Amino acid sequence: MRLIALLFAFAAAQALAHNPSDSYLGLVVDGPSIEGQWDIALRDLEVAVGLDANGNGEISWGEVRASHAAIASYALARLTLRSGASACPARVTGLLVDEHDDGTFAVLRFVATCPDSVTKLDVDYTLLFDIDPQHRGLLRLEHAGATRTAIFSPERSRQSFELAQPSRWQQFLDYGREGVWHIWIGFDHILFLLSLLLPAVLRRTNGRWEPVEAFSPAFWNVFGIVTAFTVAHSITLSLATLGAVALPSRLVEPAIALSVVLAALNNLRPVFYARRWVVAFLFGLVHGLGFANVLKELGLPQGALALALVGFNLGVEAGQLVIVGAFLPVAFLLRGTAFYRQVVFFGGSALIVLVAGIWVVERSLDVQLAIFAAATRPTVGSYDNMRDMLVIASAVRTAKSSFRGSPPAEKENARLAFARWALKPSRVDPRDGGGSIAEKHSARVNQGPDCTLTRGLRAALFRRLNDLQCRRRASPHCSLVNLVRSGRKQPQPAPAGAGGQARH
Amino acid sequence: MMRTVRLLAAVAPAAALLLAPATVAAPYVPKDDATVLERLPLKPTDPLGRELRELRARLAAQPDDLDAAVTIGRHYFRLAMSEGDPRFIGYAEVALRPWARSKEPPRNVLVLRALLRKYRHDFAGALDDLAAAAASDPSDAEVWLWRAAILLVQADYVGALSACDPLRARGESLDWIGCKSSVEGVTGAAERAYASLSEGLARERGVRAGPRLWMLSRLAEFSLVLGETDRAERHFKEALSLGVSDQFLLAAYADFLLDRGRPQEVVTLLKDWTRSDPLLLRLALAEKVLGAPVLEEHVRTLKSRFDAAAMRGDMLHQQEEARFNLYLLGQRPRALALAKENWTLQREPRDARILLEAALAANDPKAAQPALDWLARTGYQDPYLRRLAARLENSRP
Numbered sequence: 001m002r003l004i005a006l007l008f009a010f011a012a013a014q015a016l017a018h019n020p021s022d023s024y025l026g027l028v029v030d031g032p033s034i035e036g037q038w039d040i041a042l043r044d045l046e047v048a049v050g051l052d053a054n055g056n057g058e059i060s061w062g063e064v065r066a067s068h069a070a071i072a073s074y075a076l077a078r079l080t081l082r083s084g085a086s087a088c089p090a091r092v093t094g095l096l097v098d099e100h101d102d103g104t105f106a107v108l109r110f111v112a113t114c115p116d117s118v119t120k121l122d123v124d125y126t127l128l129f130d131i132d133p134q135h136r137g138l139l140r141l142e143h144a145g146a147t148r149t150a151i152f153s154p155e156r157s158r159q160s161f162e163l164a165q166p167s168r169w170q171q172f173l174d175y176g177r178e179g180v181w182h183i184w185i186g187f188d189h190i191l192f193l194l195s196l197l198l199p200a201v202l203r204r205t206n207g208r209w210e211p212v213e214a215f216s217p218a219f220w221n222v223f224g225i226v227t228a229f230t231v232a233h234s235i236t237l238s239l240a241t242l243g244a245v246a247l248p249s250r251l252v253e254p255a256i257a258l259s260v261v262l263a264a265l266n267n268l269r270p271v272f273y274a275r276r277w278v279v280a281f282l283f284g285l286v287h288g289l290g291f292a293n294v295l296k297e298l299g300l301p302q303g304a305l306a307l308a309l310v311g312f313n314l315g316v317e318a319g320q321l322v323i324v325g326a327f328l329p330v331a332f333l334l335r336g337t338a339f340y341r342q343v344v345f346f347g348g349s350a351l352i353v354l355v356a357g358i359w360v361v362e363r364s365l366d367v368q369l370a371i372f373a374a375a376t377r378p379t380v381g382s383y384d385n386m387r388d389m390l391v392i393a394s395a396v397r398t399a400k401s402s403f404r405g406s407p408p409a410e411k412e413n414a415r416l417a418f419a420r421w422a423l424k425p426s427r428v429d430p431r432d433g434g435g436s437i438a439e440k441h442s443a444r445v446n447q448g449p450d451c452t453l454t455r456g457l458r459a460a461l462f463r464r465l466n467d468l469q470c471r472r473r474a475s476p477h478c479s480l481v482n483l484v485r486s487g488r489k490q491p492q493p494a495p496a497g498a499g500g501q502a503r504h
Numbered sequence: 505m506m507r508t509v510r511l512l513a514a515v516a517p518a519a520a521l522l523l524a525p526a527t528v529a530a531p532y533v534p535k536d537d538a539t540v541l542e543r544l545p546l547k548p549t550d551p552l553g554r555e556l557r558e559l560r561a562r563l564a565a566q567p568d569d570l571d572a573a574v575t576i577g578r579h580y581f582r583l584a585m586s587e588g589d590p591r592f593i594g595y596a597e598v599a600l601r602p603w604a605r606s607k608e609p610p611r612n613v614l615v616l617r618a619l620l621r622k623y624r625h626d627f628a629g630a631l632d633d634l635a636a637a638a639a640s641d642p643s644d645a646e647v648w649l650w651r652a653a654i655l656l657v658q659a660d661y662v663g664a665l666s667a668c669d670p671l672r673a674r675g676e677s678l679d680w681i682g683c684k685s686s687v688e689g690v691t692g693a694a695e696r697a698y699a700s701l702s703e704g705l706a707r708e709r710g711v712r713a714g715p716r717l718w719m720l721s722r723l724a725e726f727s728l729v730l731g732e733t734d735r736a737e738r739h740f741k742e743a744l745s746l747g748v749s750d751q752f753l754l755a756a757y758a759d760f761l762l763d764r765g766r767p768q769e770v771v772t773l774l775k776d777w778t779r780s781d782p783l784l785l786r787l788a789l790a791e792k793v794l795g796a797p798v799l800e801e802h803v804r805t806l807k808s809r810f811d812a813a814a815m816r817g818d819m820l821h822q823q824e825e826a827r828f829n830l831y832l833l834g835q836r837p838r839a840l841a842l843a844k845e846n847w848t849l850q851r852e853p854r855d856a857r858i859l860l861e862a863a864l865a866a867n868d869p870k871a872a873q874p875a876l877d878w879l880a881r882t883g884y885q886d887p888y889l890r891r892l893a894a895r896l897e898n899s900r901p
Contacts, residue, residue: 019590019809019812020590020591020594020816020818021590021591021594022812022816037531039531042541042542043542043544043545043591044591046542046544047595052544055549056549057543057544057546057549057550058540058542058543058544059540059541059542059543059544060537060538060539060540060541061534061536061537061538061539061541062537062538064541065537096531096532096533097531097532097533097534097541098530098531098532102779103542104541104542107531130598131594131595131598132591132594132595132597132598133594133597133598133601134590134591134593134594134597135594136816138815151815151816153817
């Protein structure tokens, strides 16, 4: 019977009530810097470092915190990152905890800095192998939007990874797309252009507006205005991006709004008629500074500054041309009607003055007028409020494009999943002293806001997208993607200044 | 063969829909220092904990200290069994590291190394170690019992019976009856197995809950083989009423209920067992029949766990994974490949069953040949397996 008891116990053990020991190592390589998050089971750390200081068989947060230095030095001594021949020393930036399927894990965040941009990463992983040969290190390595995974075991404790450099062409396209996107969602730029274009199919004679006879003067009129605007904003965009001029967005944004008011007022009470291209040029300089702020938000690729600049600028032009291309033929056809002159031209200009006037107030006082906000939804908010929307909007956009071709219900699900993630209460806006962006904007988000986003947030979103895609369809790296939890880079009130890098 | 499975394991993630863990949490900073994050299986003040610490210190000073190494290894192996945590197996392996590849290690190292190897499904290595241990001291009953247990899994019934024999030297003990009836139960003599085991159990007084549960589970199995479903259910229920939670018993009873079209009872039985892969599988199978909304999430969780195990190189649950692929993912070829591979490692009745089912589903009767041969050779009486075999024989071109 003693032996039967053994058999019984052995059978129970084989049923694996617990998972084996794994650690989850996430590395995000960006130029010469490597951001790391390493999840190590507290039970493993107890054996390796000794956490249970009071010996009561329980590990409390206080005990983990007290062992912060010991955990950090123990772990980092067992992980060597090298870029080519040179070492990339790591520095711990924070200690958190996380619940995994099988117990609580310490979450060690660190930053390793290599001398140069990393092209080949050598990882030497020896954590716990001396204590438990069945331990495995599950690596998720991200670089330039691509994710790969690997497993470290005692037999394969050293592995190297060639990091593909992002294709220039792809980068160019990416920034171009952001440019198009920005002009399309940037109501202020569109309204400014429209204000200048509305009179293009008309002619001012004796203080009265008459329709032009032929298409070609109207076309050349528009051509001149658009070219002047383009040249002007290209100049300031380049200068600002290269650091030659710098104006804070709290000055630039009200100025842009003011330019829209003046341009529309010029239609109602013409001051400049024949030389509207001069207006376009002067104010275009201001708009260019606004574009530059957006480009800064996107983050500029190291060593491909010009490429990004040109890409973004061409994107803006392309977006502009589409708007002009849609406007001009219609306006030309309608130019002789009273509807065009009374409703579109005068009514439209007046409305633009009103809307842009509110922007001027909002942007210079950095407030959002409640009634107006409700009526216009997020795209027309003040610049700072728009920034709050970054994540959410792009989440929705990314989700939509990634699920192109999927059934509508699935797209909708993806959109909602993203919005829900973006709205997680953990996304705390530090400026609000802890208030959640989520609460402020949840209602708007569901109506489909549009914005651009910062690079850090975009990276976070791509990770999130990965997770979402993994849930829904086959993708080779998904298993480890799921093993190595995402969640990095989310603003968390972490000690030692970790986290929070998602907002600038 | 091993290579094919490795390959499959590598390709599998690409071929399947995937999932995040059921709960996607974000790292956080606990609000309060007093927040308890983890409970340790062993308190450092525990006498065993203290002893282990001292032994580890001894071993650190002198890694080839045989006594310390074997004692540590034994302790950790026992902990692995009682806690069900594979970490302890790793700790035990570290203690035995100086002898890991040794051809002729000391006897007590041999037995422990055999157990560790069996745990890792290295059956051949385990049998070699046990044979060497038995050769140096044939009177150690434990060695024979382990040997019988391994041979039984490998379907070497002649070998298993002869490994049971030395246990008889200690009289008509339950050990011997349990060993012998385990062999008889799968070799067409389930009636005899049932009679002797139930008689033995009735005769012996003071059988503790653990062994009693083991024997009642066997009695239920033998009854099923004999087609006595009511009697089987009585034994299952009696075993469940002992108050010992045993995953094998729960899995066996869940299978029983699933086979009888009683999925609702499976959900009631297993709803709190989602951490165990084999039990979560049964739960999901029941939920599929019931059309429960939570099914999708459970399938995702199982998928991620099987993929994780495959990526680690663990092959401990192929039988379950085959079932998962067959019934929950509808991946017939993969299910069959897994069931075939599983059969090369383990040949118990449930391994035969999944091979027969997978072959039938994939319309590949030839693939089931090893299980059909096994049925013919053993005379295993289970009516369900017999029916499966008949269908396969008929579908043969």
